[in-house]
Amino acid sequence: MENKNEHLSSSLATLNLLKSDLICSICLELFRDPISLECGHNFCAQCITCHWDSGVPESQPPCCPECRKRCDRGKLVPDVRLRNLLENMNSLQQKMPSDICSAEAKPLQLVQAEPSRDISLCPEVLDQCLNHPQVKNSPVCLISVMGEQRTGKSFLLNYLIQGMQGLESKDAQWMTGGRAQQRFQCAPGAESITKGLWIWSRPFILERNGGKVAVFLVDTEGSISPGQDKETNAKLVALSMLLSSHQILNVSRMLKQTDLECLEMFLHIAEEIGEYFKMEPVQHLNFLVRDWFYPATFGKKAGQTHLTNVTQNISDKYPRIWKILKNQQACCYLLPFPGKKVASSSNGKPEDMDSDFYQYLHDYITDVCSSATQHVKKHSDGQILTGGKLAEFITRLSHQLTKKEFGFYSSFDSIATELHDMRMLEAAKKELEDFVKEQDTSTKSTFASLKTLPETMRKRLSDKNDAIIKHLKETLKSPGKSQIMNDFEKEIQKIVKDFQDSYRKRFCGQTVALGGLVGGGILAAAGGIVGIGVAATVLTLEAAAMATGATVGATVVGGGIGAGIGALVGRAKGKETVPEEEEKKPLFQDDE
Template sequence: MEQGVKERDTMQENLMDMEPDHPIQLVWTDGFGRLNLDLFAAYDCFLNKRYSNYPVFLLCIIGEKRRGKSFLMNYIMRALRSMEMGEEITLGAADEPLKGFDWSPGTESTTKGIWMWNRPFLLNHKGGTIAVFLLDSEGSLDIGSDRETCIKLSALSLFLSSHLIFNVASNLKETELDYMEMYLNMGDEYGPTNLQHLDILVRDWYNSKKWDRDVARSYINLEIEKLHKCNSYPKVLWSLKSNQTRCFLLPHPGKGITVESEGRLQDMDEDFQESLRYYVFELVKRVWTHIKLNINGETLTSAHIPSMLQDFMEVLDQQTYGFSSPMEMFYAMKNQKFMGDIENEFEEFLKNQPSLTLPPTMRVIVSEKSSELLQKFKQSLQGSNASSHNAMLKDLETRLLERQEKFHTDFPTRFKMNAAGVCITACLGVYGVMGAAAAQGTVVLAAQPVVGEKAVAMEVASGAVSMFTTVMSAVLGRFFR
């Protein structure tokens, strides 16, 4: 059997080697705006035994549609391919047509959902190997699409990445700041303190001659000043000041990149070529320090990703209360998680209730606890979406009532069974006492020589038996009436 498994794995590896590289759709949206995960694609990409135990670097890029995200990802892929082959980092030949993720200049987007390259780039460094996965998204910041779907798609991209590129047109706008604030809050909730590594990539920078690191730093400092004044994005402000966030500026690629263009380097303006090369080289050289970590800061391997992805997809699928901004969705996710904690607390409370409390009394106790937990949840709700809060409260109230009714239906049986046990134990004790008294009366009876004294002893014995009968009737009547 082991030999057969080895032969199968070898065959899979050979097929993978023979299959041309290509993009596959990992997540897609249906006609109702729901996100759907292609599990087969996830398993096929992340669980291949050639690299499933390697640490992973997941590069995601999000931003408005038709802003060159796929175009950029294809040049990053060229650089990674050269690194994988042990060659000098390069963006390819000047006349080489651009291939990889679908791209084209214009207004029509070609990517829907989240796509990924069908295999990672395996890079060796200091005796170790890392698996580099590339994920491309479209629709994450698409204003013309369903708002909730876009937010969920962005949240998924943010959650997956170990290195995130915010592809920004010309300058940071409120839309990007909203998503960045959600992204950074998600880092606190679902990952280590410094969850991701963030690049703010400003496209079509107005000055094609001045785009270097110092200019980018000056631009970020201006954004920091604005954020200090508005005080609306505390996490973004903190991030822009930290070493985890970097800013790069790319000028316009030039008129050579047209609808008929094949995306060749020679079609770009020289300033854009230079800035593109600088950014891509800076990015790929850092993959070793940007591997994916879990919430405890531990390294994740490729094999961990499918289950992690499924779990977060379930979290997103539960967000049915409505939201119109990235932060509203974050608060909805956090409130949903707290709702689950409340339900667990109620369940634990019911488990720990004593079995000998009278059912009417138990109803009062459970009802008071349910009201207490509802109030606790109401006071802890985050965000300002009142309709979402009301819907959640109503939902939680319904769930607690359903659980109460089931508990109260089952409790009388549990009560009677435990009461019967206590009753029998108690009555056996009474029986022992009464029996001893009766026995003593019998002994006295046998020892009495005088008829009158024997009559007294018989009365003692019969009285003990009568008392036992009375006690048994009282106790059983008490518990089973």
């Protein structure tokens, strides 16, 4: 038996090695009719043809998508070596047991929930899943299951795995194919309770409009269970909301008021995450009511009736749930009791199920799996998110949630407040940075800078700083916003001071340089004060001099450069620095 297992493991390793060498870098699938370019890189014949037809103008020679070397369309060569490798791989795969090819697929803990109320994201798992070559640049749909502990979330997820496998292989008998196993494992130990967030390691690749969608399944710790730590649960919900484009709220017997109260808070969190990351906060919400006790009223239609009855006249109490229902982003499904054999067993085999439960479970899983490609993750503007981009967002949010200075205060609703304030702080900082950048750009040239004294720039920055601080004080919601404001003011004051120092040095350098021009006779220094009109003339003549090599001298008439500018720029060779008291005297001002 050991020799057989070793042989299977060796065969699986060989199969995986073959697959890694047989992926087209355009479609990220196994080669179909592989061809070789002159540079030696390989692609599907149809992929490279479509790539060139859609992305290369006829007037330009085509290039290899990988190395960018020019290629000749007429020199595409069928790659017999790769074709033989594909045939060998298919032959090897057919000889292996049906469950070996997916033996490497398993649940991985993406987020750990620590006893200290901290959460930690596992970057390796994130990279293995969302940054996988087949997923990184592809649309993704993540189906997450949330709900109370011990309500059969893992049971549901394991049948979703079977449904997805059946959809991939086009196997209509997926539910009775002998694969009903508990594959989403709970946390080790007697409690058998999921901890943190777990994600199925292998994406299910489904077709959508001629392309591919990577579908993942996610198991969430019992986030609405009484007695659970609210701070940890709020963080887990935030990450789960960010991950998911199809959320299943798994409840027992009926949709209760406590479920609605928790859901309303979850949706508040989702709104803030959506605002922060510019994403659609809730794309599809699915209420799954297990062990529904009224006979002959099961399925989706009955579920919609139940949802309507429960949520009548809730617009005031649960405005966010009402909004989801109004926009038809939610549905409800009722499942009957599975039967005594299933209830008393940990296996949940199809042959142990009551006939009604078997049929309704089959229909529900089929509906969720077949609709997955309709619920790809999106930005709020409708732009589709790739796996790699979603991984970036998850990393950013995880970093914010674990910052020590970013405190949470024992309620689900508080995380929404924290996320709101985080968004306001980042927006305020960006507003100041953009303003500083604008001031820097607009005063790059010598004469533009000379028109704006350091004291004038200081006042501009101070006014902008005060306006941002005032607005922020009105928009922050956290009880501890005084400390938040103190920390923020220190941060932006440093930005302002750094630019003020930089601007003053540049201003002084430019006046010294202009003083050198005057001292060298390029500009004529005369008494009086430069008028506005003369300043414009100097600016124009400076540009002409730069272009032609001409000098600006006595042509500057009507006052010349006088005492105001002479005190600063009339120094021999421009060696001296500008005294600080001179900063307040304008270089260019109106004639009197």
